[in-house]
Amino acid sequence: xxxxxxxxxxxxxxxxxxxxxTLKPQCVIDVMNKYYLEHTSNIHRGDYDASIITNKxxxxxxxxxxxxxxxxxxxxxFTSGSTMSLNMVVFGYMKKHLKAxxxxxxxxSEHASNILPWIKLSEEIGIIIKYxxxxxxxxxxxxxxxxxxTEKTKVISLAHISNVVGDVRDIETIGEFCSQNNIIFNVDGxxxxxxxxxxxxxxNIDFLSFSAHxxxxxxxxxxxxxKRNLLENMDPILYGGGMNNYFEEDNxxxxxxxxxxxxxxxxxxxxxxxMGEAIKYLDKIGMDKIHQxxxxxxxxxxxKVKDISNLIIYNKDSDSGIxxxxxxxxxxxxxxIYLNHYNIYVRAGNHCTKMLKxxxxxxxxxxxxxxxxxxxEDVDRLVEALKNSRDxxxxxx
Amino acid sequence: xxxxxxREIILENYKEPYNRGLIDDENYSKINSRxxxxxxxxxxxxxxxxxxxxxxxxxxxACAISTSAxxxxxxxxxxxxxxxxxxxxxxxxxxxxxxxxxxxxxxELIVYDEIYKQPNxxxxxxxxxxxxxxxxxxxxx
Ligand SMILES: Cc1ncc(COP(=O)(O)O)c(C=O)c1O
Numbered sequence: 001x002x003x004x005x006x007x008x009x010x011x012x013x014x015x016x017x018x019x020x021x022t023l024k025p026q027c028v029i030d031v032m033n034k035y036y037l038e039h040t041s042n043i044h045r046g047d048y049d050a051s052i053i054t055n056k057x058x059x060x061x062x063x064x065x066x067x068x069x070x071x072x073x074x075x076x077x078f079t080s081g082s083t084m085s086l087n088m089v090v091f092g093y094m095k096k097h098l099k100a101x102x103x104x105x106x107x108x109s110e111h112a113s114n115i116l117p118w119i120k121l122s123e124e125i126g127i128i129i130k131y132x133x134x135x136x137x138x139x140x141x142x143x144x145x146x147x148x149x150t151e152k153t154k155v156i157s158l159a160h161i162s163n164v165v166g167d168v169r170d171i172e173t174i175g176e177f178c179s180q181n182n183i184i185f186n187v188d189g190x191x192x193x194x195x196x197x198x199x200x201x202x203x204n205i206d207f208l209s210f211s212a213h214x215x216x217x218x219x220x221x222x223x224x225x226x227k228r229n230l231l232e233n234m235d236p237i238l239y240g241g242g243m244n245n246y247f248e249e250d251n252x253x254x255x256x257x258x259x260x261x262x263x264x265x266x267x268x269x270x271x272x273x274x275m276g277e278a279i280k281y282l283d284k285i286g287m288d289k290i291h292q293x294x295x296x297x298x299x300x301x302x303x304k305v306k307d308i309s310n311l312i313i314y315n316k317d318s319d320s321g322i323x324x325x326x327x328x329x330x331x332x333x334x335x336x337i338y339l340n341h342y343n344i345y346v347r348a349g350n351h352c353t354k355m356l357k358x359x360x361x362x363x364x365x366x367x368x369x370x371x372x373x374x375x376x377e378d379v380d381r382l383v384e385a386l387k388n389s390r391d392x393x394x395x396x397x
Numbered sequence: 398x399x400x401x402x403x404r405e406i407i408l409e410n411y412k413e414p415y416n417r418g419l420i421d422d423e424n425y426s427k428i429n430s431r432x433x434x435x436x437x438x439x440x441x442x443x444x445x446x447x448x449x450x451x452x453x454x455x456x457x458x459a460c461a462i463s464t465s466a467x468x469x470x471x472x473x474x475x476x477x478x479x480x481x482x483x484x485x486x487x488x489x490x491x492x493x494x495x496x497x498x499x500x501x502x503x504x505e506l507i508v509y510d511e512i513y514k515q516p517n518x519x520x521x522x523x524x525x526x527x528x529x530x531x532x533x534x535x536x537x538x
Contacts, residue, residue: 331458331459331460331461331464332436333435333436333437333460334460334461337460337517337518348436349436350436363436363438363458364436364458393404393407393408393461394404396461397403397404397407397408397461397462
């Protein structure tokens with residue numbers, strides 16, 4: 001779908017590294033260029049024409065986000081991306097509200113940015129991290145979560161869609177369970193908000209993080225969405241301009257209200273404007289349509305590779321457009337380099353979930369992650385290359 | 398060098414690397430080696446006796462270039478005097494980094510003389526040599 005909107009696709013590449021970052025449509029590039037070419041100015045003041053235009057576009061991005069994921073616009077905080085959003089949750093909120101012995105439930109297929117901050121917090125204040133066991137297909141189920149909950153469980157933190165296995169977690173049910181049990185529900189939406197409809201309020205989410213660059217937007221910008229009372233009780237990680245009302249010689253100061261309080265300093269203005277445009281663009285296509293299409297691409301891939309006997313696929317059943325695989329006896333990175341020879345872009349690695357190796361028993365995989373602008377021909381090219389992989393060393397050595 | 402022969406030597410050392418498998422002996426000094434730009438992850442062990450490298454072993458997960466380079470380097474270095482080994486390592490690194498080098502000193506390592514054509518693979522070729530270099534540095538002290 002919509003391939004013509006993406007300048008990168010004019011070259012002969014097959015871009016299957018969408019889990020890492022996505023291509024940008026012309027409309028996103030255009031609004032950002034327009035900011036730089038025609039109305040460069042800072043925000044928070046509107047005394048001249050260019051700044052009035054900039055402020056309007058900037059502020060309106062909150063409305064676009066709010067209606068996209070069903071949240072109040074002023075509860076959508078601009079950040080530098082999922083990593084920063086998750087760190088703000090842990091060090092801005094949890095550090096202040098959790099105490100030694102409180103339990104946080106994670107699992108081993110989380111991204112580093114939803115594990116390492118917690119490990120650091122545990123080191124600092126003595127919270128206890130528990131890893132919910134994964135199923136035999138490496139997915140995370142509500143039953144396994146419930147088995148790990150004790151009266152000390154204060155937080156359940158998970159990715160809505162995991163970035164290696166690509167399983168879609170049932171956040172509606174988990175969110176309801178959390179709200180019934182007074183548990184904070186922290187959702188990493190980095191891999192879901194770009195691909196599937198997410199309803200912040202309906203799913204009883206307390207905090208939601210995502211990055212613009214994984215959803216056709218620019219790098220360096222993302223969002224933290226939080227429930228109002230939680231954001232109001234969150235400490236800023238950064239202090240400075242734009243977020244205070246006043247500060248005095250006697251050390252007294254007053255901070256602005258949310259969301260501005262949590263956005264010190266000059267933000268990535270072009271980035272925020274580009275992110276707004278990207279979300280409008282996705283919304284126009286329709287998130288349900290995007291999700292269905294990606295699943296069809298994945299099924300098509302699975303059907304086509306059935307007969308490749310040396311191909312190992314780790315997540316056949318997961319409900320998203322992510323496939324993780326290896327060719328038997330070939331190191332993942334060698335396979336990625338081989339595929340690059342056919343202009344097929346995939347990712348080799350442990351995908352920042354270094355702990356998953358304990359469960360899969362395998363360190364590294366190749367990941368192909370689909371997006372709506374991929375087509376069946378892209379998949380055919382990947383399948384063809386995988387079929388010919390006996391030539392791999394002739395090509396890469 | 399003929400491409401087929403080059404490939405054959407690399408593959409042989411990738412599929413059945415020399416001295417693969419650690420022995421966890423306390424007379425060995427140990428180092429882990431990873432790179433920022435790729436997912437190679439290798440451990441090395443080395444023993445030096447009377448200024449002679451008496452053994453090097455390695456294990457881990459890495460690509461064909463890294464693994465084979467570890468294997469060939471170990472073959473070239475075991476049994477050498479420490480200073481000679483350092484010279485071989487230096488010469489090898491010079492080749493990978495496109496500086497001038499002495500072909501005579503390379504032995505089988507010559508199979509990597511065209512790695513510079515794939516700049517993203519230089520780090521793979523250098524991962525084992527850097528690790529071994531560091532280990533020697535540590536043991537010399
Ligand atoms: C599940 C998940 N969470 C968090 C992140 C971090 O996102 P960013 O690097 O944009 O901060 C990623 C990115 O790979 C991810 O896949």
